Each structure stands twice: as structure tokens, then as C-alpha cells.
Amino acid sequence: MTQETPQVELRTSPHLQRPIRTDAIMRNVVYALIPVAAFSIYAFGLSALLLIATSTASCLLTEFLVRRLSKVENTAGDWSAVVTGILFALTLPPGLPLWIAAVGGVICIVLGKLLFGGLGYNPFNPALVGRAFLQAAFTVPMTRWAAAFAPGRFVQAIPSTLALPFMQAPEFDAWSGATPLAMWKFQQTATDMKDVMSAFMGTIEGSAGETSALVILICGAYLAVRKMMDWRIPAGMLGSVFVFSGVFYLINNANPNPLFMLCSGGLMLGAVFMATDMVTSPTTPVGVWIFGVLTGFLTVLIRLYGALPEGVMYAILLGNALTPIINALTQPKIYGAKKAKAKVEQTQ
Amino acid sequence: MGTATLKKTFSHGIHPPEHKAATVESAITPLPFPPGLVIPLSQHTGAPARPIVEPKQEVARGDKIAEAGGFVSVPMHAPAKSTVAKIGLALTPSGAMTPAIFLKVDLESEQEPPPEADSAASNALTPEELVAAVQETGMVGLGGAAFPTHVKMLVPKGKRVDTVVVNGCECEPYLTTDHRVMLEASEDLFTGVRIALRATQAGCAIIGIETNKPDAIKALAKAAESDSRIRVAPVKTKYPQGAEKMLIKALLKREVPSGGLPIDVNAAVFNVATLAQLGRLLPRKQGLIERVVTVTGPGVERPGNYLVPLGTPVQFLLDHAGMKDTARQVILGGPMMGVAIASLEIPVTKGVSGILVLTDKELAQRPTKVYPCIRCGQCIQACPMFLNPSRLGLLSRKEQYAVMEERYHLNDCFECGCCAYVCPSNIPLVQYMRIAKAVNRERKTAK
Amino acid sequence: MNAEAKAVPAGHIEAPSSLRMIATLGLVAMSSGFLIVSVYQLTKERIAHNERRALEKAIFEVLPDAVDRASFAVEENGFRRLEADEPFVETVYAGYGDNGALVGVAIEAKGQGYQDVIRVLYGYSPSKQCLTGMKVLQCTDTPGLGDRIREPEFRANFEGLDVRLTEDGARLLHEIETVKGGGKAKAGSTDGVSQATPDWRIDGVSGATISSRAVGDMVNASAQRMLPLIVAHLDQLKAKT
Amino acid sequence: MDPVALFTAGGLMLGLGLILSSVLAAANKKLHVFEDPRIDQVEEMLPGANCGACGEAGCRAFAEALVAGRVSPAQCPANEPQNIEAIAHLLGIDAGAQHKRVARLACAGGNNVAASSATYRGVATCRAATLIGGGGKSCAWGCLGFGDCMAVCPFDAIVMNRNALPIVDEDKCTACGACVDACPKNLFSLHPVDHRLWVACKNELRGAEVRRACAVACIGCGLCAKDAAEGLIAIENSLARIDYDKNELASLEAIQRCPTGAIVWLDKEKGPILGEKAIGALAERKAG
Amino acid sequence: MAEKNLPESLDTFVKGLWRENPVFVMLLGMCPVLAVSNTVKNCIAMGLCASFVLIMSSTLVSLFRKHIPKQVRIATFIIIIATFVTIVDYVLKAISKELSDALGAFVPLIVVNCIILGRAEAYASKHNVVKSFIDAVGMGVGFTFALLCLGVVRETLGMGTIWGIPVFGANFERWSILVTAPGGFFTLGAWLLVFSWVRERGRTKAKGGAA
């Protein structure tokens, strides 16, 4: 007895809605990442381009195929896999064999995301899960850094890029470089303002995307202004790195100076694009600050006192792990809360 | 007293587009009588009214046709000269069938004019008598909740009201009834405010008006100069500024305790339309038989503010205002808190402040695809009650309703819709809250 | 039927006498004691033999010319001959050649690696004033990475490593240094490959810089302390006493 | 073998054993909390579904209640008969009589016969839909068909049929009542299986008003009451109501002249049987 | 349902291997499974050691089950188990130092392996000697099987070898994560996933077949 005339619709209030959808947010993150990726390609040439393309394709394809095979609604179109793919590529050393990047893409999406139910439910940042996995699985290729701005980078890929699947890549002495942080850690080179400037402008070695602090900051600002990113997290994280490394620098000035700490390594990329992944960071206003400060502190701790030169990835992953607890302990005090009661609730 | 200069407000909240231009200039115009009226016996919060008429009985305009079913209840009056057709079940916006009096309107004969005001008599009443008189008018809150006004005016023993807050915010987009009332019935409004002051024995009254109604602020501020107890306070234009808890916070810097009432912070809140109606009805010993309704939205051809006899079916009202073919959704109330109705047979009741008609176009702009919560925290930063809608939504999805209540203050949510408004993932958060509340309520009564 | 069913709980409620508990447990414990001690006695010889063999194998590996060895406990000023190896006593092992002459000393060094403590044994030839070899005894660093300090390429670094002492014999002339993979050839000797050129540098393992540096550092620290002691008390070791 | 070692080992272990057992024995006396061992035994004989159909908070609680003698074994509807016997045997009590009860749905308005007045969009559960204008079905009492009852049934006894109406499998249903609680329209109730005469409608409106909403609704015409045994059926609120105290008088006669098919005979094998008149009316409707 | 027709003793045995596999189904004794499964050789050694202890203690417990008072039950079981573990530890050390070094502390830790105590508690103390023995053998084999499942994956991918013999050629890029701690967790997680997927498919198939 269905009526021919179109029926009225019943929906729940509110009947007005802000017109920004989740896929649009993800798409805008992709836009914001394009300049970062472009700079990376400019610095490392063909290898970086291939790396980004491979990893993005791998992430997207994995998401699509797994969803298809498990016969649930396909979510490959929500752009989040693209974000993961690009960010993942930007954390990898240029010159990494492409097959490893492709494997990493699968790990990101499956281990980092789909096992937990997909977008929104993953407790850890998928791109970083992928990177941490690769770091532990293929440590040698993952810690081999290519020199930036090598001549001929646009016509020729770094040879190791094209290693056969599952096979070791050849050494690439001719192309090799070292990150400023590793230089400091393993060669005890001092760091001065010149290094700070080059790290800020991006004329240094490192992961594909950890090169120009300036470009990353500008792109981050775009997202923050459009309210698609929580500015408090990078602010907290960078601020905390600055303060803690400043303290250590004052105690012993063999430690790198705080500005160098800010601009070097993956900190900028991590603080602006990865710690801010809303899925894996706290939601409460206080929690967001705690998260920023905590990840910043861990970064400094690992960089200065750990075995590894760089700690951003581990710091963010540890922050992710603590996020549920931070959230639980920082539930906002509600309007009209009775004071004593609020305390009891918060400890739950 | 003049207006304060600082814009007062509360924390969090949202800024939806206002959409008020279509009706803000349209003066209140009376609607003709429909052939049939439906008077549900329960159009207010509290016990239903008890009918005191029989089928086939003839009633005059303004006659009492149902008496209050208790203290938290109000009587009903006939909005027109008519015959009682039957006492049966009628559909309510909630979808349930409730008892109602069906009236067949006598369209032929002249409707009696309202009686003359007798201010002197009403001014002589004691607070207790005043409360009883208010109840007799059948007044309920016209701001939306339809809570019997006399109950709020009766100050319980041991409590005290120092300030009467008059709610002229009208923060809901699209709606302009309160705005028009403030402009067109300021005399009645001030009479009403004085009644409220007398009944509650409060020392002063503050009329809170959002800054997007400068003409109303100006007009009322001028009128308020004559009475030192009454002043006008502009408040920031922000949704849900009109929610009483938010308004109290903005004007008095007090927070109504969780689970408490305005009276717990020595305040009483009344909507401007409520007090304007009261100021008009009480001196005349008249009952509430009509109200101002904003009929608006892209699906309406002649949007405007209509004075509508209570019980008029929405269909009749929309026929009068002209409903477009593309209309697809009819909402009683504003877009943020209003309820979509399934049938146009539903009558306009005391709590309906607006009818919003949306078309295919608006619905198409709101796709139904729901993404998972990405924990962006937008909702947390929007919720004026400082709840955690993200968590509440996730819990509700997994049917952990008890946890929502025990740990996440479910019952403090007043369903303003800010969270769902900002949610990029299109999660029906308000609906999730309602489901949880409904289930919890059911479980409690089952116990 | 019913009576029987009711009897079930009754039986459970009654607590067993404490005496029975004590007796049972005591008996079981005693039998187990006998059993264990028997097995221990039976396997003791064999286990000691295995351990000795493993140790000797390691010693002879780092002291390629040795065929016999003797253990000495390290003391304040000199060494004390140990007839049997004692646990938890700092020990060096003197190695003797075919003719019974001292060919070198094997010394254990340990230090923090990437994950956990690394223990190595290295051989020192007092006559040649160089190291003769290194063997990793314990290393839980990442298999495939840190583990590569076990590989011959890395161990080759220690064969012939220059550990001359200063004139006064108080410390090493050159500190043992670990340089980044391939750095040795460039930075060290002029011709880069010659084994004959004395070198005090160790090539780090690429990708396991930390573990390899840790080995270098611990050998350095140990050599700084032990070699002067050995040189000073060489007679004791030579005399096997 | 070294006798000294042998002696040391034996002695040490004996001492150890003695000390331990003495401490444990003492602690056992001082600190023991008694718990009836039968609780565990009984629990093992329960199905472990923790469905709550017995009225206790889960199987463990039911076991405790059984041992305490507060309930009888047959009150667990989900248990196998032999287990019920076994529990009764263990506890030395009577198994208690068990009447097979099942859940019955008071609505027949599938989406082929019942009209809808609005399209609902939102969370796809009956509970959610009810809260928004009643869910958009023309009949305010009718089943919404999103299957909350199916989802909640712990025994998979409910399936939704082609017309989005829940069908209860009498064999699988244990009368746990989960569906009764879940249905926001309160359409389910628990009945002994032998209540076979059934009014599958709750609409309290009358005549044409009802027919607009649903073709199989009870219109309150009273024909069934006339045809049935004296006093078995009464009309209340425009609905036929069966007095199950007189259930033994029920027969297929009552349903024959029902013009809509709102009153049915729920046959064990064949499922709901409609009266002749209703079958005709429905066929006509389909054709027209 | 072929299993139904098996004689009871065989069923008791098969149950430990598959239906009630201590590791994959009961999730017991995970520590050694994760810790020593990085090479196939270790897996087999560990499997044998644990099985020996399991069989001996189950048999013994079952033998004396009527004589052990409830209150000292656990203490007694533990002493029995610890005895056999100590024996295994010494015997293993006597056989091969390399192997006992590779298994490290996990041989003595067999004492607290939840499977062994669990079986003593849940099975041996309630059943006769023959049944307990068969159950213990089944559980032991099941445990070894689970170890091998992990060991094969971890050794081949993580080291490129099986039983120390290279399988992928010299140039293989090893997935060294698999022989480290996270790799252990991931591999076991992956196996559990595979098993639950198989089980789920079996269930839906059974349902589909019945309908």
C-alpha cells in the first residue's frame, strides 16, 4: 500500500548540519600533504616520487581488496587510506626498495587499521604502525639514508629503489648521506645554527618528508585554520620538545640545541600530521595537551638518551597507547557538576 | 534601566546559519478557523487534562473543555465556538496515539471577542491566588517544553527566587515568533513580567535578548526604563543561548546544578511569548486558545508569523501558507530541536513555536551516509553541557546505556543538537542519546 | 536416592585433618628431594664436562695457538691460580702452546648492548702486543642486526688489533675505537687493506652500530684495566701458578 | 651416590614440605571461606547461556539460588531435560513442573499489508525509529520491522520474514523474554504454547480508520466474539480480547468470519491459519 | 562428524591436538610458545621437554589423586611438576649445552606453564591413569604442534632458514621482526586469526548446509 506521492521523511533533529564531512577532511589533508610531497620529490627526485606512488597505491588497494573480500561496505573511497599512504611514504627513507614500501602499505592498512574495524577504530596511527614494523623487520634498508639534492636525481632512481621483491638491495655508496640526528648521535658532531637553518629550509638528509620544517608548518597552518586539525597537539608537542631539550641543553651543551631539535628529524612531520591524527589522539581538551607534552617529552628522551637517533615515531605510538587512559582521566567537568561527585567520576 | 554593554554568553555552543530573514519582517497575522480542531489532552508536561464535555455538546469560544488533571497539569479551553465531535485518539508528534477532544468548528456564526481586561482585580491577588489564576489560564511554556507556567511560579518552601529571567533569545534558526512578540506585544510582555515578579516575589527581572535582534533590544530597553526592576540584557548570538541553563549562566554567572532546576540557583525562567500571553490572558481571565507560530522554510510559499487557534491541523496551516510540491519534511519547532512529523493531521499544540518545511534540496544536502566516529572532538568542543558526545555515541551504538548514565552524564544532555550539528561523520548523536534515555527509563520503570 | 545425594555436600564440608595434609606434602616433598638429588648426581659430571668443553672451545678460538689452558682469578695485585672454575669470580684464562709456553690470555668483557648485556671473550697475546680474536658469549640484541657481531667479518677486526701499551705500561697507547662501517679502511692504514699495518680501529657493523660499538667499548674498557695487570704479572701466568 | 647430598636434599625437602603444609593448614583453618561445592557442580549442568530467562543474573546466580533452594531446576527454560533431572537428583529435590511457553507477536502488519505514512531515515533499529514520529508506519501500534527482537534473541528463535515481520520458532524459543523487553512497541508477550487462538493486532482505532493503515488489523467488528464459545472473546478498546482462562473452549470456529484476518489460529505445524473470509479478502486485495 | 565415531581414548588424544588445543583454543602456556618459537629446533626441544613433564606429572597426579587432600592439592602438584622440570633441565644440560642455552630460562619455567598445572588440576585429578596419560600425550603433541606452527613461520621468514638450512638463497632480505618479540605476538595472533577464520567458515557452512 505504498503511496505514489513522495512521502515525508522522518529524521532526527538537528535538521541543520555543518557541511564538512569526514571524507572532505581527509581530502583536505591530502591537499595539505601535496606541497610536502612535492618538496620531497624536489629533494630526492625520482625515488621519492616512486616511493610515494607505490605506498599510496598499496594502501588504497589493500583497503579496497580487504573490504571487498570481507564483504562489507567498501571504505576505500573515504580518502583516509590515501592520507595513510602518503604519510607513510613520507616517513620512509628515499631509496628504500619499492617492494618494502608496498609490503609496508599492506601492514599499515591491515595491521594498523582494518583489524580493528577500519577508520575511526584503530588505536594506533596506521602509518606509524607500518613504519615501526618495517623498522623492526628491515632495519638495514630502513636506516640507510640517501643524500638530498643529488645531481641526476630526476633522471635516475637510487639503485636500491628497484631491488627485486624479497631480495636485499645493493649498497648505494654513491648516493648515501646521513641524517643530522644520526651524525650527532653516532659521530658526535656538534650542531650549530647553520644546521638549524638548513633543517628548517629542508636542505638536509632524512626521510622523504622530514626535510623542510617550513613547508610542513605552512601546510599544517592551512589545516588548522580550516579547523580540520587540532592545533593544540603540535603546539603542545613542539613546545614540550623545545622546553625539555632546552633544559637538557642548559645542563650540558653537548646536547643539541633546542632549535635544532625542533627542526631536525621527523618531528615537524610527526607533530603536525601524525600526532594530530584525531582517531588516535585524545579527544578531551585537557587530554590533548597532555598528549602533546607527553609525546614531546618522549621524543627528547629517546633522542638524547635512547639507542636510536630518532624517537618521534615511538613517542607517538606510545602516546597512542596511552590515549584511552588519558581520555578516561580527563573527562571534562560538566556544566553544573556537583564538585565532590565530579571527582569520583573522574577517577573512574 | 538601560542595556548592559558587554555581550554575555556561555562556553561552547555553535553558530548555525540563522535563516530568519524570511519571516522576521512579517507581522503576526491571524489564521482563519479550520473546520475541525483536535485538542490533545496532554499537550504539556505533567498529568493529562480531564475532559469535562460530552460528545455533541456545544461549546463557546474560550470555554473550559477539560480541567487540570492535578497540580502539574493545566486546563484546556475551546479555541472556537464549536461542537464536540468525539473524544478519541489522536496522533501526536511522537507517533503515539493519545486521547483528544475533537471539535467541529461552527464556521457560520461569529466568534465571540475576548473579554475586557480587569487589571485591578488581577493586581489584587496574593501570590498563591495568582498561581491558581495562572493555572486556570492553561498557560504552559511557549518556549518549547510546554511546562505548566504556574508550577514554575510557585516557589517551594525553603526556596527563593531573586531574579526572573525572561528568555527572549530565540536562538533556534528560522524561528521569529518571540522576536515578533517582543516587537508587537511589549505591553503585554511587561504585564506578564510583573505578574511573574509578583508570583515569585523576585526582586528583579532580566530580559535576555540575542544581539541579532537589535530592534527588539532597543524597543524593550526603552520600555523598561519605566520600571526599575526590569532590565534588558543583550546576549551573544550563539546557539543554544536560549536554553535556560545557558541563559542563566550568561546573565547571572550561575550554573544550575546537574539534575537541578533554575530554582536551585534562585532563578525562574520564562519565555517572552509565555509572559506576553500571560500578561494578556490573566487580566481577562481568559484561557490559552491560540498562539503565534512561525511557518517558514524553503518548502513554504508564504512564510510568516501566524496567530493560530490551538488544535488546528498542520495540514490546514500549510494549505494556508502554501506548501510547495517539493516539500519533503515537516518539522514542528526549529531545525535544531524540532521534531519531524509523519502525518499532517497532527494538530498545532501549545508547545509548537514554528513549522519548518524542508524540500528535496535540503534533504539531498544531508546525505544519510554515516562515517565512523573519527574522534575529532568537535562535538566535545560544541556541547554546552560539557559532555562527551563522542563517547556517548559510541557507547549507545554498543547498547551500553547504563554506562552512559552512570559514567558519562547521559541525563544532563538536553538534546540541543550541537554535537550532531558539528559532527563531520554525520553520526546521529542526538538520536543515540534519546535511544539510551528511553531504554534507561524503561528499565527503571520495569524495576 | 535422596540420602545419597545429600551425602555429597556433607563429605565436602568436612575438612581433612591437618595432620594428613602435613604428612602428604612432607612425603611428596621428601621423595622429590631424593629424586632430584639422584638425577643431579648422575648428570653432574656430564654437565660440568659440557661447560668445560664449551669454555675451552671459546678460549682456543680466541687463542688460536693454545692447546692447554689454566684459570686465574683476578685479584687486587696479581692473579691466583684456580684449580676448578668458580662461578662469580672474575677469571682470566691463560692459554699455553704445544711446548707449554704461554701463548696468550683470554679475558671476558661485558657491557650494555642494544637490548641487554653483551658478554664477549677476547684473546690477548702479550708477546705480540695485539689481540688474537674475539668471541661473543652472550648477546640478546636483535637477531639479524645486533647478532651480526657474531659474524666472522666483524670478529676479524680483533685479530691482530693493536693494543700496545704506553711506555709506563699503565694504559693502552691507542684507545680501541669503533668507526662506522667501512671507515677503518679509509681512516686507518694508508693502503687500506694491509693486515700488517697496526690498527686500533674496529669497523662497526652497518645497521648494528650500537652493538658493535658496545663490543668495541667493552673490550677497550676491559683491556685498559686488564692488559697492564697482565703485563705486570706475566710471570705468574707463565708459571701456571 | 653421595649420601651427604642425598641426606641434605631429603631433609631439606621434608622440612620444606612440613613447614608449607603446616602454614597452609593453619591458614586453611583461620582464613577459609566456605562455599558450597554443589554450586560448581550445578553450574556445570546449566547451559551457560547466561540469558537470564530464569530470572536470576546469569547461570552462576541461578546455581546459587538452586542450591539455596530458592528456585526449582525447571525454571531454567534453556536447559536440557536430562540436565534438569540431574540437577534435581543432585540436590535431592523435585524438578518442578515446566510449562512450555513461547513468545507471541501481536501484529500481522508486514510491509505488504500495512501502510507507511513517512520514510524513516536514521539508525536502523525499531527502538530508534519509534522515537521519531513513531517510525513512520501508518498504524501507531504496528511492528516496525527493523528486527530488534531478532537481534536480541539469544537462541536465534526469531527470524524476520519477507515482509519484515518477526516469526518465532516455537521449538527454539525458551520464553526468555528478551524480545518482550526489546520491542519498543510492546508487541511481544509470553504465552503457553497451547494458547493457539490469537489476536495479532493492537490497533485501538475502529473501522475505516484502521483499514486505511493496515489490511489485516482488527477493526473491532465483533464477529469473532459472536462465533466463539460464550465469554471466550470480548471486544475491548475496539480490539478482540481472548480470555485464556477459557482456553479449552477455543476452536478454529472463531476465526472464520473475521473480515481482515486479525484473529488467527497458530498451528504447531502449519503456522498461522487465517479464516476463510480473510483469505478471500486478501486475495482480492492482491488482485486489485 | 567423524570424531564422534572414534574410540574414546583416541578422542581424548585428538581433542588435545585440535579441538581443545592448549595454545590455540585454550590460550594456555603462551609464554614459551612466544619465547622459544623463533627456530624450529627450539620448538621441538621445548615441545619434547614440556610433553615429558606433562605426561609424567599427569600420570603421577592421577595415580595419587585420591590421596591428596584438597587444601594441599596445588602445592603437591607443583612439587611434583617442579621435580620433573628439574630433572629435564639437568638432562637437557647434560645432552647439549647449546640447546639448553637457546631455551634459556624457559625450561625451568615449564614449572609454571599453565597447561601442565591446568591439566593436573582439571583433568588428571579427576580421571584414571590411562585416560590422564592419553590426555597428557594429546596435550603435549598439541603443544608441540602449536610451537611448530609458529616456529616454521618465524624461522623461514625471519631467518630465511628451516632447521638452520637456508631456503631462499643468500640474497633474501630477512624479516627480522619475526624473530623478535613483536614478531612472536604477530605470528601467534595471525595463527589465531587463521584458526578462528576456519572455525567461522565451518560454522557458516554447517548453518548453510542445515538450512
Place this chain on the structure above:
Amino acid sequence: MNPDSFAFIFLQACLINNFVLSMFLGICPFLGVSGKFQTASRMGLAVIFVMLVSSTCAFWINELLEMLDAEYLRLICYIAVIASAVQLVEMFIKKFSPALFKALGIFLPLITTNCAILGLALFQTQRAYNFVQCLAFALGAGVGFTIALVIMAGLREELDLADVPSVVKGAALTLVLAGILSLAFMGFAGIGT
């Protein structure tokens, strides 16, 4: 930092070589009791306590056995004494805090027969720690176990609200989480050297 110092031993046992996440000790209770945050934190406290008790027991037993030249009885003595000590604690809790007992349920006995507890005793002996070092080790191991347990519980409670695919639900999910956590803890490698 001095590798024999209290602080270093504590850090090492707590973060760098976390008992659960990099040494694979105490996996059973880690999988079993990490479902609820509240239970996990209580269990964590119980473990810290039991670890301190057993570390102390083990240290003195070892002294005694070495005196008697009966090291071969080490394992059996450790386990017997620790087991009884914990059983005492268990009875104590059952008597005086039934709520706590209910929350920890069957896992209290599991603490006894738990690799982490015995592993602690064996490692401290193997490393020839003195008494103070033993306490640092026990405290570090206990705190590390608690951290891992509590983090895991937080994550799992969060994932209760997620749409985890049905085949992943349960132990597989916990193991995957543990794997990623273990990866994240790799970042602590070398801290303090």
C-alpha cells in the same frame, strides 16, 4: 647510568626489557585480565606485591641453598615457597575483601603459577643480584607488568566500542595489540646507557 644501580635495573626491567612485551613472561594473565581497566590496575598492584614477596623469598632461599651446597633444589624451593606465599595472600584477600577477590577471580592463583613471578626469581639468581638489586628488579618488573597490563586494558576497553571484525575478536586482537605495543616499547631501547 651505572648498570648495577638501582635506577638502571628498575628502568631496564620496567621499560626496556619489559617482562611481558619483550621477555614473554606472564602472557597468560596478560591476555586474561586485561579486559577491564579497573580489574587490570588492581591485578597490577597484586602482581607488584607478589613480585616483591617472591623476590625476597627467592633471595633468601638462594642464600640458604648456597650455604648448604644444594643449588639443585633451587627451582623446586622457589616455586613451592612462592606458591604457598601467594596462596596465603589469596586466602587473605578472599577473607577480607570478597569484592577484590571477585574482581580478580580465578586469576589470583594464576599469579602464583605465573612465568613472570618465577622468571623474576630465576633471573635475579642468574644475574647474581644483591638484595637491594633484587628489590629494584622486582619493583621494575612489577611496575612494567602493570604498565603493560593497564595500557592493554585501556586499549581493549576502547576496542569494545569498535567494529572489530568477528574473526579478530578475542585473543587474536589482544596479541596484535601486544605486538604493536611491543614495537612501540622498542623505542625505549638503550635508555639509560
